[in-house]
Amino acid sequence: MGAVKLKTKMFYNIFMKKLVEVKHLSMKYPITDGLFGNIKGYIYALNNIDLEIYENEILGLAGESGSGKSTLGNSILKLITPSSGEVLFNGENILSKSKKDLKLFRKKAQLIFQNPFMSLNPRMKIFDILKEPFIIHGYKDNKEINEKIKKIISLIGMQEEVLFRYPHEFSGGQRQRIAIARALILSPEFVVADEPVSALDVSIQAQIVNLLLQLKTHFNLTMLFISHDLNIIKYISDRIAVMYLGEIVEIAKTDELFSNHKHPYTQALLDAVPVINESKNEKKVILSSELPSNENLPTGCKFHSRCPYVKEKCKTCEPDFYDINIGHKVRCFLYEEKN
Ligand SMILES: Nc1ncnc2c1ncn2[C@@H]1O[C@H](COP(=O)(O)OP(=O)(O)O)[C@@H](O)[C@H]1O
Numbered sequence: 001m002g003a004v005k006l007k008t009k010m011f012y013n014i015f016m017k018k019l020v021e022v023k024h025l026s027m028k029y030p031i032t033d034g035l036f037g038n039i040k041g042y043i044y045a046l047n048n049i050d051l052e053i054y055e056n057e058i059l060g061l062a063g064e065s066g067s068g069k070s071t072l073g074n075s076i077l078k079l080i081t082p083s084s085g086e087v088l089f090n091g092e093n094i095l096s097k098s099k100k101d102l103k104l105f106r107k108k109a110q111l112i113f114q115n116p117f118m119s120l121n122p123r124m125k126i127f128d129i130l131k132e133p134f135i136i137h138g139y140k141d142n143k144e145i146n147e148k149i150k151k152i153i154s155l156i157g158m159q160e161e162v163l164f165r166y167p168h169e170f171s172g173g174q175r176q177r178i179a180i181a182r183a184l185i186l187s188p189e190f191v192v193a194d195e196p197v198s199a200l201d202v203s204i205q206a207q208i209v210n211l212l213l214q215l216k217t218h219f220n221l222t223m224l225f226i227s228h229d230l231n232i233i234k235y236i237s238d239r240i241a242v243m244y245l246g247e248i249v250e251i252a253k254t255d256e257l258f259s260n261h262k263h264p265y266t267q268a269l270l271d272a273v274p275v276i277n278e279s280k281n282e283k284k285v286i287l288s289s290e291l292p293s294n295e296n297l298p299t300g301c302k303f304h305s306r307c308p309y310v311k312e313k314c315k316t317c318e319p320d321f322y323d324i325n326i327g328h329k330v331r332c333f334l335y336e337e338k339n
């Protein structure tokens, strides 16, 4: 990330409010047989996830493609309905909310998509795209709406004349600015940004990440930032959770995760990115094979088939989380004795 660093350090303490609490969350997608739609199996995308997101932090969610990051983000926003578990937002379970309460929640919690080419309606002018959330939520005061639209346009670094143009007239980076404006226009408390810069040119990525940081401060946002790119995750996040096959395998503050990572999978992810690999002369972990299928999940530790440190126990028993440090937990038997 070449641009001026906007990130300020987050100080954690025991009095911090948990804005989001995920409890025992699981999601299995049915696999249906084409002709009759019979269920012939399941894809286990999330397996008993527990996670907390503190007010005002940016929690990074890392992991290979297919590890369940988007499923987790979409479940937290109730854009999909998970198979079991709870998601508490401000202490209330959003999975059991009525339609009316869910609408209120939607105003407070928003999604920024990966693809700005798909998230903006091509037939609508930017003004109407930005006005739509107000209509959905029953705002009537046109003067107030117009002022808020002008304000957000200036916050994303664009001119008012863009309001009367269509999405196709803009570049990828500009469209993502507009999509971000739409997500933030009703001043949400919480945003899931799902690979928000992955579809953009590398030269544009830093600008959009810095824009998100600016807006995070302006709106006092809490954010779940999903990315498979560890350079970006490191730059933007206060804490990082690493996912593997539908489970969180390690979670720590950003500095701690990069300087003192413990899970062999985290090590493998970092070893694959030479720029940020700070590990000393330790044995490198190279991910040889493909991610195992999440139709037939491995028994024991889900990472055992690719782990260079695998022990007999790992093949049959599932490791729990072990504490490494304050706020640093790892799901691996290598750290069992130290607890
Ligand atoms: N709508 C869906 N129907 C069936 N399987 C899905 C669906 N969405 C995701 N999956 C599967 O769930 C797993 C996790 O996917 P996803 O959450 O998109 O992971 P990630 O965002 O980390 O790439 C993958 O195996 C994927 O193929």
Ligand SMILES: [Mg+2]
Pocket: 069, 070, 071, 195
């Ligand atoms: Mg995804």
